[in-house]
Amino acid sequence: PEVPSHVPFLLIGGGTAAFAAARSIRARDPGARVLIVSEDPALPYMRPPLSKELWFSDDPNVTETLRFKQWNGKERSIYFQPPSFYVPVRDLPFVENGGVAVLCGKKVVHMDVRGNIVKLSDGTQISYDKCLIATGGSPRNLPAIERAGKDVQQRLTLFRKIEDFKSLEKISREVKSITIIGGGFLGSELACALGRRARTRGLEVIQLFPENGNMGKVLPEYLSNWTTEKVRREGVNVMPNAVVKSVSVCGNRLVIKLKDGRKVETDHIVAAVGLEPNVELAKSAGLEVDSDFGGFRVNAELQARSNIWV
Template identity: 60%
Template sequence: MYRCRLLLNNSRSISRCLHTKAPKSKLFQGQQTKFQQPIRQMGFAAGETAGKGNVFLVTGLVTFTVFGGVVWKKYINLGYRPDYSKKLLMPGSSSENDTSGTSKEASTETATSGVTEKTASDVSLPQIPEHAPYLLIGAGTASFAAFRAIRGNDPKAKVLVITEEDVNPYMRPPLSKELWFSDDKEGIKQFKFKQWNGKERSIFFEPDSFYCNPKELPNKENGGVAILRGLKVTSLDIHKKVATLCNGSKITFDKCLIATGGTPRNLPAISRAGKDVEKRTTLFRNVKDFKSLEEISRNVKSIAIIGGGFLGSELACALGKRGKDSDLQVTQFFPESGNMGRVLPEYLSNWTTNKVSKEGVSVIPNAFLKSAAFDQGSEQVVLTLSNGNTVSADHVVVAVGLEPNVELSKSSGLELDDVHGGYRVNAELEARTNVWAAGDVACFYDIKLGRRRVEHHDHAVVSGRLAGENMTGAGKAYWHQSMFWSDLGPDVGYEAIGIVDSSLPTVGVFAKATAKDTPKAVVEETGEGIRSETEQAATVQSQTSSPPQLGAPSYDEDYGKGVVFYVKDKTVVGLVLWNVFNKMPVARKIIKEGKEYDDLNELAKLFDLHSE
């Protein structure tokens, strides 16, 4: 009898446990009366049967265990939690004790699904994503190369690019080269140009359809690239991984690339000359500057270009050619003794100056700007030079170099290089954990040439690509020797690599040029106007003809084609390939090897200058 009472009490406690410990389980959502009483009765029956004998006790326990286990597994879910949002969405739904719970629950789910779907379609997504796994600040060549590398290694990556400009990523070289030699006005408006071989091309890397809407990026299942245009990142918290935009918006990120490029330098004499001079001055850099200057050049009678470097000389040749077909007068002046005097040896710089002059440009070397003023009578800008002369022009172009955009260093705490400028980065182009820098703003360590900062297209491509790969975990070091090129029209051009400084000792080897030794010819052969892309056609060839003879340059010589070696401690640290194309891998190998040379005849053989 004692055993019967004990078992009966235990069965009651089991019944209370089922009733009190799982009140929100499926068993008690409208199904209490169906299962609660049978389980209690089963417990009582088991106790009474046990009092009649051990056989019945065992039988009762087995029956209870089997049947109870089935019920427990099928109907009881202790992890279940009620969805109170259904009650909020359907305020008229029945109470918890409604016996028609099963049918009500099904109808509630159906109704909830409809409401949720309607709500999602009605609520608009934010225009600016709150989070970007990959955040790229700047939309130049380096960013383009980076997001291509990211997507190549991580096909489902979500990349957000932020740019101050109102256009998609584009290549800059044609802005000072091919675009100026096109006669198609409508094509120019759409930034389409003809390469030297006549093939039409757009400056934009990808069509608009390639990019997705920024607000859709977070929900892109297969990832994508979105461009947030017309906005500037004003603050970067690299510890909290938050970028703040000029409109106050904040975007969190996992990994960030700073590729903000640079801003054209202005001259103090121009900046303090007043608004009349300022609005008649172009600091040439982007598509907006090109569009403005192109229109101005068709409507004014005179333009003055300050600067004799790459950009200044290219624009001088382009505008000079346009002046031949109109009454446009172009004047160029600079403090060096000749065009590109800081890069080319003196004899080659003088030859280049003669070339620019033949294009119809009035070149004034050895002169710098002292003051600028606006003449109300002639409505021209009057420039006073250091040699005492004055130049009057309807418009002024300043091309005196670039300042890297490093304003984010203040908020981010990233280290800047005191000598070269830009963000100091390690071998993987990382400025700080999960923050990289590429292009014009990256100051990197060159294992052959020391710490450097490079402002050219090829470097932007290679450094951007490497940074993008490293953002996906590649961990690669930057060792590439980038090249750059400049074209003075379709007939004269050069490519350079390494340290090309006219203050260094140089050795030049030249030969007579053929019709194949021009920028136009190399584009016709390769079909590619971006010279850094034509290197695939290059092969190392051995010279079989007589070796070139080194000698003192003659200033009246026609430098058709040749190679200029820049030497430091008997080691070649830089090369200029003058009208010599598809030989850049050879030059790159020479610098990489870093050998000492007593006789540069052996190196000159590698460039096959005397082949027809």
């Protein structure tokens, strides 16, 4: 069969946490057989360069190569490991020294906690000895944008994946104005990355957020102010204390109305307003979700049930 019916270690999710877990399991148990099931069509990769280093590359083909220069000047790919590092999924039960296999573009939709079995969206069942749920989060949207209808949402990027980098990179070459909503890490990084482009391309980059300054939720005020100055120097029009009331299409432009009456006209919006934990599996697995923080509830060993860790 294409997919093994049983694996000793099953990791649900194909991000940094799952890759790190696979590496640690193999380090402690060199013969371990580990299967990663990922909704993402790509092998496990780093997300931070998508909003930082990749934008500063001189390579015109960067959206294809996905290679960047590290702080030490060495070049590397955003993928943690090349395809040759992984074992083909169908060979996982048979390879002599075990290994890590990745099942890409597949979603686990049901967990039978007592039977130690998961079910994929295509009906395939896989049993496991030990399971890790590392399903990460999905980017949040703003209610004001969700209410705004299709025309607005077609000109919206919720930035998270390789595809989002590729599409925003292309958009940044085609439009005159991009507005980033959100003043945290991601919003501020993207603002700087696009601001750098703005100088050479005549692109207008606006960043707006409700706090008094960039990173206002995590930095003390004096550092937040310093950061905002830095972002402005990168060519970004930073608008603090801005709460979005509504977004509409006017002619061929987007109009963002703020609570205080100000209006911002732009061509494309990037919403960087945080993540929503992916906890759909909790229902079928009967796992508890924390009502305050939204994540899976676990014990001190990060265990949610016997044989299931989060």
